[in-house]
Amino acid sequence: xxxxxxxxxxxxxxxxxxxxxxxxxxxxxxxxxxxxxxxxxxxxxxxxxxxxxxxxxxxxxxxxxxxxxxxxxxxxxxxxxxxxxxxxxxxxxxxxxxxxxxxxxxxxxxxxxxxxxxxxxxxxxxxxxxxxxxxxxxxxxxxxxxxxxxxxxxxxxxxxxxxxxx
Amino acid sequence: xxxxxxxxxxxxxxxxxxxxxxxxxxxxxxxxxxxxxxxxxxxxxxxxxxxxxxxxxxxxxxxxxxxxxxxxxxxxxxxxxxxxxxxxxxxxxxxxxxxxxxxxxxxxxxxxxxxxxxxxxxxxxxxxxxxxxxxxxxxxxxxxxxxxxxxxxxxxxxxxxxxxxxxxxxxxxxxxxxxxxxxxxxxxxxxxxxxxxxxxxxxxxxxxxxxxxxxxxxxxxxxxxxxxxxxxxxxxxxxxxxxxxxxxxxxxxxxxxxxxxxxxxxxxxxxxxxxxxxxxxxxxxxxxxxxxxxxxxxxxxxxxxxxxxxxxxxxxxxxxxxxxxxxxxxxxxxxxxxxxxxxxxxxxxxxxxxxxxxxxxxxxxxxxxxxxxxxxxxx
Numbered sequence: 001x002x003x004x005x006x007x008x009x010x011x012x013x014x015x016x017x018x019x020x021x022x023x024x025x026x027x028x029x030x031x032x033x034x035x036x037x038x039x040x041x042x043x044x045x046x047x048x049x050x051x052x053x054x055x056x057x058x059x060x061x062x063x064x065x066x067x068x069x070x071x072x073x074x075x076x077x078x079x080x081x082x083x084x085x086x087x088x089x090x091x092x093x094x095x096x097x098x099x100x101x102x103x104x105x106x107x108x109x110x111x112x113x114x115x116x117x118x119x120x121x122x123x124x125x126x127x128x129x130x131x132x133x134x135x136x137x138x139x140x141x142x143x144x145x146x147x148x149x150x151x152x153x154x155x156x157x158x159x160x161x162x163x164x165x166x
Numbered sequence: 167x168x169x170x171x172x173x174x175x176x177x178x179x180x181x182x183x184x185x186x187x188x189x190x191x192x193x194x195x196x197x198x199x200x201x202x203x204x205x206x207x208x209x210x211x212x213x214x215x216x217x218x219x220x221x222x223x224x225x226x227x228x229x230x231x232x233x234x235x236x237x238x239x240x241x242x243x244x245x246x247x248x249x250x251x252x253x254x255x256x257x258x259x260x261x262x263x264x265x266x267x268x269x270x271x272x273x274x275x276x277x278x279x280x281x282x283x284x285x286x287x288x289x290x291x292x293x294x295x296x297x298x299x300x301x302x303x304x305x306x307x308x309x310x311x312x313x314x315x316x317x318x319x320x321x322x323x324x325x326x327x328x329x330x331x332x333x334x335x336x337x338x339x340x341x342x343x344x345x346x347x348x349x350x351x352x353x354x355x356x357x358x359x360x361x362x363x364x365x366x367x368x369x370x371x372x373x374x375x376x377x378x379x380x381x382x383x384x385x386x387x388x389x390x391x392x393x394x395x396x397x398x399x400x401x402x403x404x405x406x407x408x409x410x411x412x413x414x415x416x417x418x419x420x421x422x423x424x425x426x427x428x429x430x431x432x433x434x435x436x437x438x439x440x441x442x443x444x445x446x447x448x449x450x451x452x453x454x455x456x457x458x459x460x461x462x463x464x465x466x467x468x469x470x471x472x473x474x475x476x477x478x479x480x481x482x483x484x485x486x487x488x489x490x491x492x493x494x495x496x497x498x499x500x501x502x503x504x505x506x507x508x509x510x511x512x513x514x515x516x517x518x519x520x521x522x523x524x525x526x527x528x529x530x531x532x533x534x535x536x537x538x539x540x541x542x543x544x545x
Contacts, residue, residue, distance in 0.1 A: 006293075009398045011242075011302040012216055016311060016402035020377065023315040028369035031322035035347060036368060038329035045334070 206478035213474060214392050214467055215275040216305045218253040222389065234258055239309060243270070243277065245299035253303070270299070277301050307399065310391045314380045318373075350375055354516050358523040367522045370410060374403065375515040378462065382507030385466060386500065394510070395466030397459070404459035407518045412451065415525040422524075423447040454521055458514060465510050469503045 146152050221236035238254035245268060255263035259272035262284035270277050271284045278286060278296035286294045304312075325340040336344045350371055355364040381393040393399055421428070426443055427436055476496035480489050 004397055007215065007397055008401070009216060009305075009396075010300060012305060012307055012396060013398040013402050014302060015304075015308045016399045017406070019308070019311050019315055020373070020402065020406060023318065023377065024370060024373045026319055027322055027373050031319070031326045032369040032372050034326035035322065035329060035344075036351070036365070038326070038334040039344070039348065039351075042334035 210474045216307045217275050220306050240304045242302040243299045307393045310393050354519045358519040363526045371515050375511050378514055379511035392470050397463050400459040400463040404455040408455035411521045411525045418528050419525045473499050
């Protein structure tokens with residue numbers, strides 16, 4: 001202990017305090033503060049960059065989920081539209097067919113009716129003409145048969161005969 | 167890259183040359199083996215002390231003249247006025263320096279006031295009784311502290327500038343020092359002091375760490391300096407830590423010292439315990455930095471003593487076995503000392519941070535009750 005106290009140099013102690021405090025103040029101002037600040041800023045930067053990346057990732061996930069949902073929706077909508085269109089088409093075809101059927105039936109029926117009428121009229125006309133032809137033919141035959149007296153007499157005889165025979 | 171290679175090479179050369187240079191001086195005036203032992207002991211004692219000139223080596227040449235390698239340093243004395251002169255005038259303690267009518271002589275690295283003949287009177291324990299003037303000389307250790315300070319300033323301001331230039335990305339030497347700075351922040355300062363207050367102590371912790379580490383490392387070079395193994399230096403460092411600890415102490419820190427039991431006991435109970443407890447706590451304030459200064463001093467001094475004793479063994483053995491053996495041993499111890507240099511710097515910083523942590527702790531007073539409640543609930 002005595003040796004230690006003997007070794008203790010006031011001058012060195014003094015210089016050590018002065019130099020160390022000076023060094024501390026200088027380094028604090030010109031080295032440690034800028035270094036620690038730079039390091040802190042960098043760490044802050046890294047932290048915020050990581051947070052931003054995380055956010056971006058979440059955003060991306062949201063966006064892709066959104067687009068997925070939209071796609072799903074669009075697909076469903078397309079399905080629905082197609083289905084509806086198909087139904088409309090089927091219905092239209094069915095309607096058209098039914099209408100065409102009805103129309104055709106009606107036309108056929110009318111045609112048959114008019115054919116029937118025409119036929120009847122034609123038959124009636126033919127009957128009339130046949131009657132008038134028959135009268136004319138009978139007239140002409142009678143005229144030709146009764147032009148001379150012999151034949152008239154013959155016919156009278158014949159008629160008288162007929163009456164007698166009966 | 168090239169410059170670092172060159173400097174590495176130089177360092178290796180110096181390192182391997184160191185013992186050789188010491189050897190010349192030690193074996194210079196050999197008597198018998200007993201004389202060598204005595205000489206080595208004295209040499210080690212001399213090495214551990216501060217000196218007034220920056221001597222790198224000395225040897226005795228062919229004509230028996232002792233040749234010193236090194237350069238003198240300014241001596242600054244306060245002896246009824248400031249006296250400044252070069253230490254060359256002491257001629258390594260061989261002559262008396264006359265300054266302004268006063269005579270001074272260097273004896274075992276200390277300056278004594280003497281008469282013109284340079285007589286030194288001793289008491290019965292062989293201690294000189296001459297008057298010692300106040301000595302503020304720029305000694306070898308002061309020079310090394312200056313060099314280290316300049317080196318630290320140059321390194322770390324350069325590093326700070328680099329950060330400014332490169333958007334906070336470390337370049338060059340910063341790549342090496344940044345992990346250390348971050349380690350001190352994340353593993354020493356924050357765990358011990360706490361997230362809220364650590365930044366206040368960071369400059370001191372960083373400066374203390376690098377200052378001690380660099381000086382420890384300088385102590386391992388053949389320059390033969392022993393700054394951190396000097397009691398005055400470690401005392402100054404510990405004093406700074408002591409002052410900072412107690413001047414930044416919070417109310418809770420002082421309450422913990424003066425009223426350690428708090429509300430846990432009625433006043434008449436405390437009275438008896440506190441007669442013993444409070445003096446112990448107050449003593450603790452002083453013991454903590456004292457332990458710091460002794461630890462650093464003892465570790466560095468012991469390292470130097472062991473290393474130099476092993477080198478000295480070479481000259482005691484003077485044989486084919488002893489030489490390589492002690493060389494190998496001293497090489498191994500050198501490697502361990504490199505580790506110790508870092509370790510002691512770390513321990514000093516770590517414990518300083520711990521003390522700062524005690525000083526700046528703030529108890530959340532509502533907190534104690536929160537801890538009690540679960541226990542009560544369990545009952």
